[in-house]
Amino acid sequence: MEIRKLEKKANKIRKDIIKLIYHAKTGHTGGSLSSTDIMTALYYHVMKIDATNHEDPNRDRFVLSKGHSVEALWCILADKGFFPKEDLQTYSNFGSKLIGHPNNKVNGVEMNTGSLGHGLSVSNGMALAAKMDQKQFRVFTLMGDGEQAEGSLWEGAIFAAHYKLDNLVGIIDRNRLQISGSTEDVMGLDPLNEKWKSFGWSVVEINGNDMESLVKTFDECSTTKSKPTLIIANTTKGKGISFIENQTQWHHKVPTDSEYEQALAELEAGEEEINE
């Protein structure tokens, strides 16, 4: 898909996310919006996946290690036809399969997450299995930056480098905010880049809300050999909606009626900008 179309798709997904959270009255707004461009690039350009053949053993795998950004995932999976769009209306309702974190009872979800620091190790297992069976699929894991404080994640980092999992791509949604405030105030992470490099990864740092950079980076890192790739995707938490951007309280705040109207209006205007 060409860049403009991907940008439009991301904008549409953002509208879907806002609608989902507004109607369910729950959700992780900021992190879903910061991750939207990354996940749009993966699902509509990079990954070989097919909703009509969702158990294809050769499909690429995506693991949402920052499981709380599930609203972006549900909206994308519905849009791609993994389940009927109407099901989105059941999100977080009593008895729904669409819960507040990824649930592999839903087609298209590879692994249940929610507790942070788990996604990288399960992705390591998938990537290693591909190597063992000479399969060509790639594995993508989206992590949060607050999540980088989890020790289990670094167990995964040394494992992936040790086994030279060059079919694995880790992405950090580096929006610099977590639930209590700035990541650097809560538990300093910089220089994150150097940390991952020293663990033996090939590290690329990009603007994670820029579709062109995302597409280019995902395409290029497929040729990296003998090392896993880590993309530090510098993003804006709440990207696309002015009053949500970079606001700590929007980690899991739900829009009021007027905020909802304004958010949709801003995203409509954003779409017009893309058209120009």
Next chain:
Amino acid sequence: MNKIPNRKVVNDTLMKYAKNNSDIVVLTSDSRGSAMLGPFASAYPDQFIETGIAEQSIVGVSAGLASVGKIPFVASPACFLSMRSVEQIKVDVAYSNTNVKLIGISGGVSYGALGMSHHSVQDIAVMRAIPNMTVILPADRFETEKMVEALLDRTGPTYVRIGRNPVEDVYESTDFDYTIGKANELHSGNDITIIACGETVKIALDTALELKTEKNISVRVLNMHTLKPLDEAAIIKAAKETGHIITLEEHSIYGGLGGAVSEVTAKNHPVPVTVIGIPDETVITGTSKEVFNYYGISIKNLKSTILKNIKIK
């Protein structure tokens, strides 16, 4: 006296089947020696994965492998596997429903004098509280072999605990019926029932044999090798027919076999249940046998408990 530890049987049985099934993979956390999996690692290097001392990683990696169709067996000390990685077991294995077989080695008080950090006497309580987990403690080398074969025939999250040292044989061969989730009655009797699991089964059986000869007391012995799913029917039947149950386990008296049996009797047919196991304290220093004797996991204590309770009846 048997000299073959259950650990070695796990290695040998997996080697037998790995030959024709390349999906069988074994993972260790710097524990291939203590798990006696060196021969497997040498014979099937492409089906052997070392994770280093990283129990959270080993469980997560196994879940990922299983999601792609591999059949991972994780062999790591029970104390670390059941505690350090309990959240990975809950989320990546049980909740995600991945076909991971966790083999906790050197379990219970096998590590003896190494102290509480190395004992695993809470693992049954933890594992059986997690939905979708199967929990198994084999009684001897023959049952261990049949268990590994049974695990290969079914899919689903499983935690197994085996000890470090050779266990005296309970069975004479592998020629017996073994079904995961179904207790084996090893000695018939209606005066009282002992329900045991793992390495305590032999003690229960020997007690029953001695009491039969010495006092003509007939003790029913149930080998409850599967702690979950629990054979409730066998427990209810024993409660109705013998009126008193003694549970014997290498585990805390809280939440293990005794707890599981009591939950069933309380709901279905209340009878006295005497729970024998490790009390709620830091385990005393000693070998497994010394520790067992100190806490009454012994023929001597079982006999006196039974004689006391038979009189009451």
